[in-house]
Amino acid sequence: FVTGPLLRAEGRATYSMLVGIVGGLVNIALDPIFIFVLDLKVMGAAVATALSQVISFSMAIGFYAFNKGVIKISFKYISRDIRDYWLILKTGAPTIFRQGLGSVSTTLLNGRAKLYGDAAVAAISLANKTYMLIRSVVLGVGQGFQPIAGYNYGAKKYDRVKKAFTVAVILGSAVAVFGAVICAVIPDKIISLLGAENPEVIKIGGRMLMIYSIALPFLGFSSYVNMMYQSLGFVKGATFLASCRQGVYFIPAIIILPLLLGLNGVIASQSLADILTFLTSIPFCVF
DSSP states (O other): OOHHHHHHHTTOHHHHHHHHHHHHHHHHHHHHIIIIISOOHHHHHHHHHHHHHHHHHHHHHHHHHTTOSSSOOOGGGOOOOHHHHHHHHHHHHHHHHHHHHHHHHHHHHHHHHHTTOHHHHHHHHHHHHHHHHHHHHHHHHHHHHHHHHHHHHHTTOHHHHHHHHHHHHHHHHHHHHHHHHHHHHSHHHHHHHTTOOOHHHHHHHHHHHHHHHHHGGGHHHHHHHHHHHHHTTOHHHHHHHHHIIIIITHHHHHHHHHHHHTHHHHHHHHHHHHHHHHHHHHHHHHO
């Protein structure tokens, strides 16, 4: 988690990507061996994941251990100034809230879905996998934008910050719109391709993807406004924006909408939160 952003920050994005890809491929290769060949079942999946993480870590830390990077890692560089640690926590606060509230929102979503049966839980899980795949690509663009924005803002090259933001929004929105079109055109097919055979699961999951397709085009803009505030050091604004999507708006939505709309309320909660987060982001960008 630490070395990945460090590699990207010093321009080694390709190697950072390679570290992640190798770990993922190793995990994929080892899973069937440990689960089926060695008959370790669930334990086998855990061992495969642990080994893939060790390999990724070794690749990343080895890069710095052999002094190939701009950044030098040494015990003598460990800071004794509490302000450094406070700065790290403060700057990371938006991500802490984003990830923490993401766990809370997933728990609430699954809890509400359970009231409507196993088919609803399975369908929402499959629809969310598709949504997260698209969102991961959008966030990947944002992670590439962040160091560019931070460095140029620090160098007082504000025009380059604006240009980078515009390029990121265009690229990220294009990805989101493409994903939205796919989700709107073949929602049932997507759920089926993910392994669903139960007609009820396919029906509910397809309906959720259709609703997701309405909010997806707004995802890039709201995500990048949040990331820009975090990169430029505006911690309070970034933390508030990070809390909107899966906290400020989603938690009330997942509590209230199912009472009014039943299962459709559960399905629509995340999309409503996404649209409200987009609207909230606009004044932050303008002013």
